[in-house]
Each structure stands twice: as C-alpha cells, then as structure tokens.
Amino acid sequence: MGYCTLEDVRRALREADLPGDVSQDKRIAVDAVTSQTEPLRKSLKRHWYAQEGARILDEASEITIPTSPKTRDDEYDIPTSAAWTVDDGGPMPKTSQGSYAKIDLARRDAEAVSALHVRTEDGTYEDWAASADYTAGSWPPSGADYYLRVNNGGWSRLYLDTTNLLKDGEDDEYVLDSFANSIYLEWSHGHEGIPENVRRAVAFRAAADLTERPSFSIPDNSQVYGAESKAEDLREQADELLKVYT
Structure with missing residues (x-):
C-alpha cells in the first residue's frame, strides 16, 4: 500500500536527471514506495486515502492506494x-x-x-x-x-x-x-484525498532509495555522477514538501 504511483516515481527520477525506468524492475520500485509510506504515516501521525474516482486510482496499476480511513x-x-x-x-x-x-x-x-x-x-x-x-x-x-x-x-x-x-x-x-x-x-x-505534495514526497524518497540500489536497472548506473548526492537531494526535496505537516 502506498501514497504514490510508479509513474510518480518515474517522474521523480526524470526530474533528477536519472535515466531509471521503473517498468524494468516493478517489484523493486513497488517495494521502495511501500517501505516509505508506513514510516511517513507513523512519523506524521497521519493517514491519507483517495476518494472514489480520484485520478491516482487510475494510474496505480501496480500499487494499492488506500481508499478508506x-x-x-x-x-x-x-x-x-x-x-x-x-x-x-x-x-x-x-x-x-x-x-x-x-x-x-x-x-x-x-x-x-x-x-x-x-x-x-x-x-x-x-x-x-x-x-x-x-x-x-x-x-x-x-x-x-x-x-x-x-x-x-x-x-x-x-x-x-x-x-x-x-x-x-x-x-x-x-x-x-x-x-x-x-x-x-x-x-x-484519515484525510480524504492524497495531496500532491504527499504523492511527490513519497515518490522522491522512493526514487532516492532506487538511486542507491545497485540492483536497480538504471542503465550504466555505475556511471551516474554523484548518485549518493542525487539521492540526498531527492530526500531534501521530500522533506521540504512535508514541512507543512510538521
């Protein structure tokens, strides 16, 4: 269960100028999203869920998006x-x-x-x-x-x-x-509706995890300059998006 889709993660990688294609390793990408969702929920003491007919549900073919409190x-x-x-x-x-x-x-x-x-x-x-x-x-x-x-x-x-x-x-x-x-x-x-900043924050954190995984299928991953630095930048962007809840 997660607060973002694989397409959100793909966009996060693209914004960071990383060439990853999450469709190549969907299970790894799904695990990255779900592993970030539960800690976020506990640290912020908050739960979000999508309302019926929300666009995120149409995009989430691989990840189960919560739909209830x-x-x-x-x-x-x-x-x-x-x-x-x-x-x-x-x-x-x-x-x-x-x-x-x-x-x-x-x-x-x-x-x-x-x-x-x-x-x-x-x-x-x-x-x-x-x-x-x-x-x-x-x-x-x-x-x-x-x-x-x-x-x-x-x-x-x-x-x-x-x-x-x-x-x-x-x-x-x-x-x-x-x-x-x-x-x-x-x-x-629970809060009905998953805010865009929450979706992006989870996607950024998941993308950061993937950037540091040598098993993730990023072409020529060993040649990506400053992978650790890029991962840290992604996490900082996530933290900035979540400041409103802290």
Whole structure:
C-alpha cells in the first residue's frame, strides 16, 4: 500500500536527471514506495486515502492506494492534575470547556468513534457509544457526553464529560479510584484525498532509495555522477514538501 504511483516515481527520477525506468524492475520500485509510506504515516501521525474516482486510482496499476480511513483500538488515561485531589488523596481529572476532560488522540484527522469503553466503579467497562444513556456531539460542546474535535492541523482530541464519573449526590468525589487506562477507544482516522505534495514526497524518497540500489536497472548506473548526492537531494526535496505537516 502506498501514497504514490510508479509513474510518480518515474517522474521523480526524470526530474533528477536519472535515466531509471521503473517498468524494468516493478517489484523493486513497488517495494521502495511501500517501505516509505508506513514510516511517513507513523512519523506524521497521519493517514491519507483517495476518494472514489480520484485520478491516482487510475494510474496505480501496480500499487494499492488506500481508499478508506484506518481504524485503531487504543487505551487512554483520563488526564489528571496532581495538585487537585479528593479526600482520599486521588487525583481529579483535568477538565477544559467546562466539565470536559481533554484527551489527546494518537493520530490526526479523527473521523468517528465506534466504541468508547469507560471503566466503571466495579472495574468493568461500559460502552458509551452503544448506550442510549450517553450522547455523542460535535464541537462546540452542547451538552453531549463526549465528542471529537479536530483542529486546523488535523490534531484530534476526545472531550469527555467527567460529571458522568461523579458519585451520585457528590460534587467532588469520583467513582474511579484511578483514571489510568480508564478508556478503551475504537475509532477511525484519515484525510480524504492524497495531496500532491504527499504523492511527490513519497515518490522522491522512493526514487532516492532506487538511486542507491545497485540492483536497480538504471542503465550504466555505475556511471551516474554523484548518485549518493542525487539521492540526498531527492530526500531534501521530500522533506521540504512535508514541512507543512510538521
């Protein structure tokens, strides 16, 4: 699976004045693209996918282009403040936007919550997303029990109304003795549409890898002047294209 096509890699090689023809060694070229895609996704904490009918899908005869969001199953703490304690000395949850605790998610571009398992007083978990007792909302808060917020940079947060965790009739005592690992979240994330700069960056990085591979079929590869220098230039161009996400 990758964020660019072999034609993108061919164009990157051509721009670098390298005579490689990726059609001669498709498997090597495909491996170069896919090996660059996963590290990029993890380093930027982001996933892109092509929308239906996108041109990139027509060009990608050899590489599988993602066409849907990715899903995750993560464990989270409810953030707490050690300076704010209840009678038994336990930490109180940090809150923002009124009674909502703010939980930073592990990936950008959150799309939907499919399950929100919150620990209960007896140690079991209740799925708020599946229960009629809780409501999901959207920013800005409007009385819902939880909601997602994604800012302009794609950074994603889950807001959780901590009043649901108070003991009945108590204003400052919570049913949980610990907020660590108190949430198991099943959710999806991704940005619809693979930007041109992402396609080019992956293609440049893949082309750099190919430039340094002696097994890749570049005619008279040993005679290509400054192959290592060209590979470094390609990687620098990729980094420049991706600066907007860092």
